[in-house]
Amino acid sequence: MLSERKSTMNFGVIGFGYWGPNIVRNLSTLEGSRVAMIAETAPNARLRAAKAYPQIPVTADTNELLTSTGIDAVAVITPVWTHYDLARAALLNGKHVFVEKPFTSNSSQAEELIELAHSKNLRIMVDHTFLFTGAVQLINQLMDEGTLGKLFYYDSTRVNLGLFQHDINVLWDLAPHDLSIMDFLIKSEPEAVVATGQSHLNGHEDIAFMTVYFPDNVLAHISVNWLSPVKVRTTRIGGDKRMLVWNDLEADEKIKVYDKGVDITTQEGVYKLLVSYRSGDMWAPQVRQVEALREELAYFIACINTGQEPINGGPAGLRVIKMLEAATRSMEQRGTLIYV
C-alpha cells in the first residue's frame, strides 16, 4: 500500500539578527518544513546566514522573497516597526505569516492584517513563545483543573541588564511575554490599565510597572526593567485555594505550588478578622522540558495544514497590542487609569 505523502511547507525567513537563527534552525530541521530563502538587509548578517546554511539562498532583496512563487509561508523576524509592512506584503502575495512579538506598532495595523488574512484564507501566527513552554502549559492545566481555585492575581518580575532596544521601550520589548501569558491563562479581556515608567538613557523608558484590571477582581502586575543588576524571571499566581511561584531561571523545580491561603469561615469573620492562615504542603510538579519555539512552529505548520486558527493568531496579537497601547497612554500621563 502506498503511504500518504505529506507535502513540505516552504518558508521564507526575513531577518537573521539575534532571534532569526533560532527560527531558521527549527524550520530547517522540523518535519514538514524547509527554509527556501532567507532575506536580510545587513551584509554581516547575510554572511553569517550563508556560512551557517550554505544550501539556503540568502538575498538582500526582501521583495524577491516576498514574491517568490516557491514560498508558502513567511516568518517576519525583524524589528517591530517593520512587522506591518512585511506581513502585509506577504499576505498580499498569498503567503501565511509567522510574525514576531509584538505583532504590530498599533492596533489599527493589527486589525488590518487580521482582516486581510481572513479575506485571503491565510493563517497569521504571532510568536508568543512562552505559551508553548512546559511551564505555562502546566500552569494552564493546574488552573483548568481548579488546583489554584478562583484566581486572585498574576504578578510577574521580568528584569535584567539590557538588551537596550533602539526603537521601542522596555514595556513593548519585555511585557508582551507576560501579556500573552496572561491572555492565555486568564481567558478574559482586561478592563483597564495603569502604567508608570521612566527613561534614563536613550529616550525610551528603561523601567516600567504595569497593572492590568481584569473582570472578577483579578489583578495583574508586571515589572519590567533593563537596568536591573540581576536577571529575574519570577511569576507569582494566587488563587483562593493555592498559590504558585514560577521561577523560569530554575533548571529543576521551576514551579512550586503552595497549599497556602486564608480561610474565612463566616461573613462576620471578615469584620472581626477571624481568619485562619493555611500553611500546608509545597510541591514541585514535573515541568516538561521542550524547546517552546520548536513546538510553536510545528503547531503553526499543523494550523496551516488543517486551516485551524492558532491560539496565538492575529486576534491574540491584537489583544496584547491593545494592552500595550493603553499602558503607553497611561505612562504618558504618569499613571492615569486607561480603559482598554
Ligand SMILES: NC(=O)c1ccc[n+]([C@@H]2O[C@H](COP(=O)([O-])OP(=O)(O)OC[C@H]3O[C@@H](n4cnc5c(N)ncnc54)[C@H](O)[C@@H]3O)[C@@H](O)[C@H]2O)c1
Ligand atoms: N519570541 C521571543 O522570545 C523573541 C526573542 C527575541 C526577539 N524577538 C523579536 O524578534 C524580532 C527581532 O528581534 P532581534 O532581537 O532578532 O532583532 P535584531 O535587530 O537582532 O535582528 C533583526 C534583523 O532583521 C534585519 N532586517 C530589518 N529589516 C529588514 C528587512 N526589511 N528585510 C530583511 N531584513 C531586515 C536586520 O538587518 C537585523 O539583522 C523583534 O520583534 C523581537 O521583539 C522575540
